[in-house]
Amino acid sequence: MFAFAFFAKPLHQGRDEFYWRIKATMTIKTRITEMFGVETPIVMGGMTGVGYGELVAAVANAGALGFITAHMFESGQALFDEIEKTRKLTDKPFGVNLTLLPSINPIPYDDYREAIIASGVKIVETAGRAPTDHLPRFKENGVKVIHKCTSVRHSVSAVNKGVDVISIDGFECAGHPGEDDVGLVVLLPATVDALPDTPIIASGGMADGRSLVAALALGADGVNMGTRFCATQEAKIHQNVKQQIVDNNELDTVLVGRSLRNTARVARNTISEQVAEIQKDPTKTFADVKELMAGVRGRENVLRDGELDGGIWTTGQSQALIHDIPTCADLVKNIMAQAESVRKRVAA
Numbered sequence: 001m002f003a004f005a006f007f008a009k010p011l012h013q014g015r016d017e018f019y020w021r022i023k024a025t026m027t028i029k030t031r032i033t034e035m036f037g038v039e040t041p042i043v044m045g046g047m048t049g050v051g052y053g054e055l056v057a058a059v060a061n062a063g064a065l066g067f068i069t070a071h072m073f074e075s076g077q078a079l080f081d082e083i084e085k086t087r088k089l090t091d092k093p094f095g096v097n098l099t100l101l102p103s104i105n106p107i108p109y110d111d112y113r114e115a116i117i118a119s120g121v122k123i124v125e126t127a128g129r130a131p132t133d134h135l136p137r138f139k140e141n142g143v144k145v146i147h148k149c150t151s152v153r154h155s156v157s158a159v160n161k162g163v164d165v166i167s168i169d170g171f172e173c174a175g176h177p178g179e180d181d182v183g184l185v186v187l188l189p190a191t192v193d194a195l196p197d198t199p200i201i202a203s204g205g206m207a208d209g210r211s212l213v214a215a216l217a218l219g220a221d222g223v224n225m226g227t228r229f230c231a232t233q234e235a236k237i238h239q240n241v242k243q244q245i246v247d248n249n250e251l252d253t254v255l256v257g258r259s260l261r262n263t264a265r266v267a268r269n270t271i272s273e274q275v276a277e278i279q280k281d282p283t284k285t286f287a288d289v290k291e292l293m294a295g296v297r298g299r300e301n302v303l304r305d306g307e308l309d310g311g312i313w314t315t316g317q318s319q320a321l322i323h324d325i326p327t328c329a330d331l332v333k334n335i336m337a338q339a340e341s342v343r344k345r346v347a348a
Contacts, residue, residue, distance in 0.1 A: 031199040032222035035144065036123055037093050039063030040332060041222035043201055044229040045125055045148065045167065046097020048072060049299045050237060053082045057089035058234040062332035067097040067125050076111030083119040095123030100131060117141045135162045146201065150178025152194050159198050166195060167224050170204030174227050174316035176264050192219030207321035209338025227316040233327045238306030241313065242325050250320035260286055267315040269308055
């Protein structure tokens, strides 16, 4: 099978054009593959309860870019140890996710940052608030920062503050899609138009080779897949959860937190439907759903023990496109093969 490569240019120099080159092996080259030294423009961003070293190493060995999720570890040293464990499993590039959110219990973000720098990891994905206070140390040590955003305005602001790459989350995404409710098919090219000199990763609804080609056609330099990598053999979550992702369709998610302007897209189950029903009453506060939405319930009851109605758990609308539970290596290979098939069909 012959291959193809994408070369993206700044928008006003023809960024919306594609350049196909026949090669002996299947490749897609973008600013993301070139910047990070990865074989494919496929990213698995940080995911709470999922982003452990074994999965990240499997993603890296498959030719994609995975991220260890820092806040799952109690200290900077524990994160450093996870990075070292991952290094024993792969010699390919991988990164660390820092999700910067308010917390009742202090999270050792500074210690995480210093552990990342000490480990020699050169790629960080941030989410939540802008990583303004961490950027100087990262820049001093040659660490590239990808920042996840849910709007054009926040993307522009983050780039102005110094981040290197934007991962733009459409409304389809798992977790927090923001409050603007803009789907990726509009949000992605709008972000590309606003930031022609910045590599953009498409996130939300991405799950296969069709997603990859569509995102590249809209100006992205790569795609982020979260829910898709949850349904892989190497993901350390219960088989019941993986199978439920396969069984679910595009209607099997629920938006919670709307009344609090802290929207999250989660799997449809008895708990999420109960929370959504309670929050139809605008007088209700977080205290009224705090116990139902406790993160520990989702991590322990659902992800660990496989009790699908045991708590809130996160999944995106892309589950409608997920029909198997492959290894990461087979998944990435299949995505790239489907992308080639799509290219041939479009080019015909």
